[in-house]
Amino acid sequence: MLTAAVAESAIRKRKGELGQFLTPAPVADFMASLFAPLPKVVRLLDAGAGAGSLTSAFVSHLCENNASVSAVEATLFEIDSLIQDALFKKMQDCQRICEKAGIQFSFAIHESDFIQEMSARLGDSLFDMKPLVFDAAIVNPPYRKISTDSAERRGLRHVGVETSNLYAGFIALIQRLLAPGGQLVAITPRSFCNGPYFRPFREDLLANLEFHRLHVFESRGAAFRDDSVLQENIIFHAVKGYKQPNKLVVSSSSGKHGDIVAEAKIPFTEIVHKNDSEKFIHIPSASGHAGAKKVMDGLHATLASLGITVSTGRVVDFRLKDALRMKPEKGTVPLLYPCHFNGGTVHWPKLDARKPNAILNNDETRPWLVKSGVYLLTKRFTSKEERRRLVACIFDPQDVDAEWLGFENHLNYFHADGHGLDRNLAVGLFVFLNSSVVDQYFRRFSGHTQVNATDLRTLAYPDRKTLQVMGSELKRLDEPQEKIDELVEKYIHAHQ
Numbered sequence: 444m445l446t447a448a449v450a451e452s453a454i455r456k457r458k459g460e461l462g463q464f465l466t467p468a469p470v471a472d473f474m475a476s477l478f479a480p481l482p483k484v485v486r487l488l489d490a491g492a493g494a495g496s497l498t499s500a501f502v503s504h505l506c507e508n509n510a511s512v513s514a515v516e517a518t519l520f521e522i523d524s525l526i527q528d529a530l531f532k533k534m535q536d537c538q539r540i541c542e543k544a545g546i547q548f549s550f551a552i553h554e555s556d557f558i559q560e561m562s563a564r565l566g567d568s569l570f571d572m573k574p575l576v577f578d579a580a581i582v583n584p585p586y587r588k589i590s591t592d593s594a595e596r597r598g599l600r601h602v603g604v605e606t607s608n609l610y611a612g613f614i615a616l617i618q619r620l621l622a623p624g625g626q627l628v629a630i631t632p633r634s635f636c637n638g639p640y641f642r643p644f645r646e647d648l649l650a651n652l653e654f655h656r657l658h659v660f661e662s663r664g665a666a667f668r669d670d671s672v673l674q675e676n677i678i679f680h681a682v683k684g685y686k687q688p689n690k691l692v693v694s695s696s697s698g699k700h701g702d703i704v705a706e707a708k709i710p711f712t713e714i715v716h717k718n719d720s721e722k723f724i725h726i727p728s729a730s731g732h733a734g735a736k737k738v739m740d741g742l743h744a745t746l747a748s749l750g751i752t753v754s755t756g757r758v759v760d761f762r763l764k765d766a767l768r769m770k771p772e773k774g775t776v777p778l779l780y781p782c783h784f785n786g787g788t789v790h791w792p793k794l795d796a797r798k799p800n801a802i803l804n805n806d807e808t809r810p811w812l813v814k815s816g817v818y819l820l821t822k823r824f825t826s827k828e829e830r831r832r833l834v835a836c837i838f839d840p841q842d843v844d845a846e847w848l849g850f851e852n853h854l855n856y857f858h859a860d861g862h863g864l865d866r867n868l869a870v871g872l873f874v875f876l877n878s879s880v881v882d883q884y885f886r887r888f889s890g891h892t893q894v895n896a897t898d899l900r901t902l903a904y905p906d907r908k909t910l911q912v913m914g915s916e917l918k919r920l921d922e923p924q925e926k927i928d929e930l931v932e933k934y935i936h937a938h939q
């Protein structure tokens with residue numbers, strides 16, 4: 444029993460290290476179906492091939508549907524020695540299937556590190572090697588963070604790719620290996636669509652690939668239910684080229700059988716907004732998303748124009764460990780975590796919580812503290828169960844008596860140049876950010892439960908007067924969702 448548990452945990456660890464989450468067959472079939480017509484001889488790339496299920500789906504689809512392809516030359520990269528036998532056997536199966544369909548199939552498996560090898564080739568360090576070129580790539584790259592000083596990061600930097608996640612490194616290299624008009628179908632986490640760290644990656648991607656389809660799953664983890672991957676996934680079909688199409692297909696499915704639930708053609712300008720310097724990729728996949736975009740398009744204030752700044756809580760608890768106290772005591776001030784959020788307000792102290800409630804107020808900690816005042820706080824991470832992605836609450840000095848405060852790093856706070864906000868303005872922001880409209884809009888570009896300060900900074904906001912009126916009309920902060928939405932309906936929708 445124990446041995447089985449140990450073996451299981453070793454497998455999990457290895458899977459985690461290699462980012463080995465295999466694509467379920469229905470999803471692989473769906474991905475294979477997305478390719479547009481291909482050349483007669485297809486040079487195919489499967490990077491991070493695992494047991495070969497993507498190449499296999501590609502080949503099956505070709506044999507069943509495509510009369511014009513006469514040969515497939517598959518190149519597969521897979522670093523894991525333990526999966527090589529399965530991969531080799533799968534390629535032999537592909538050969539047999541192709542033979543029956545009158546298609547020539549050849550394959551080369553590289554048991555090597557795709558990132559190291561390709562960045563060396565592309566970066567000219569192995570100049571005697573011919574660069575590889577592909578007409579098609581079908582990939583589910585490994586997902587893992589790569590640290591700044593890792594070999595992967597150095598290799599990628601060498602070819603001008605700056606990214607902190609392995610999957611983005613894979614995609615950036617694959618993009619460079621495609622022939623003009625070459626096609627890429629990939630399944631990746633959705634995090635690159637809005638994370639601030641992915642901006643260089645988004646720019647690189649959007650400048651070199653034309654997007655033809657974006658596909659998302661209705662529920663988180665649907666595509667990889669067995670592996671309980673918590674990231675939301677996206678499938679995209681893109682073509683090497685420099686001019687985005689006017690419209691592209693956005694679709695979504697439950698993920699169970701690769702079944703399409705909804706599909707629509709959306710102008711590219713709605714996917715990446717013209718003046719958005721962050722180049723967020725919006726994916727309007729649910730019916731409410733279009734309406735939300737319309738409402739948000741009617742808003743013209745920015746946080747900066749309102750004189751408001753949003754910052755991430757300055758107290759990083761593990762860096763200031765010695766200054767933290769579980770209970771308030773003499774010489775301390777309140778330290779606020781998301782666990783202090785309660786029905787729209789802050790309930791402090793929370794003595795049964797596992798988090799400290801207080802921080803020393805001294806010369807060392809003062810740079811991390813803020814003067815008390817009315818602040819709007821939002822959680823940086825929401826749980827999957829939470830109904831909305833954005834959860835905002837008000838800190839009111841009337842509830843907590845203190846001169847200084849510590850905001851912990853797991854929350855964002857809205858302030859006026861380091862000071863508190865006018866109360867009605869703060870409550871107006873509370874109404875706006877907690878509304879269903881903003882939630883729907885947010886879900887267009889964010890597929891994960893993290894809310895970055897950059898996300899909040901790039902939103903459009905109602906003008907000061909509208910915020911103040913909404914703020915003055917909300918009498919209680921624990922009103923139900925309907926009441927919040929009514930106010931937004933009354934003061935924002937109705938005026939557009």
Ligand SMILES: C[S@@+](CC[C@H](N)C(=O)[O-])C[C@H]1O[C@@H](n2cnc3c(N)ncnc32)[C@H](O)[C@@H]1O
Nearest residue numbers: 461464465466491492493522523556557583585
């Ligand atoms: C997310 S899995 C996908 C496997 C397969 N393509 C599929 O869809 O079922 C990613 C694969 O990449 C492999 N891998 C991880 N790092 C790699 C690297 N640096 N070079 C090549 N393969 C790698 C892992 O071992 C794993 O099999």
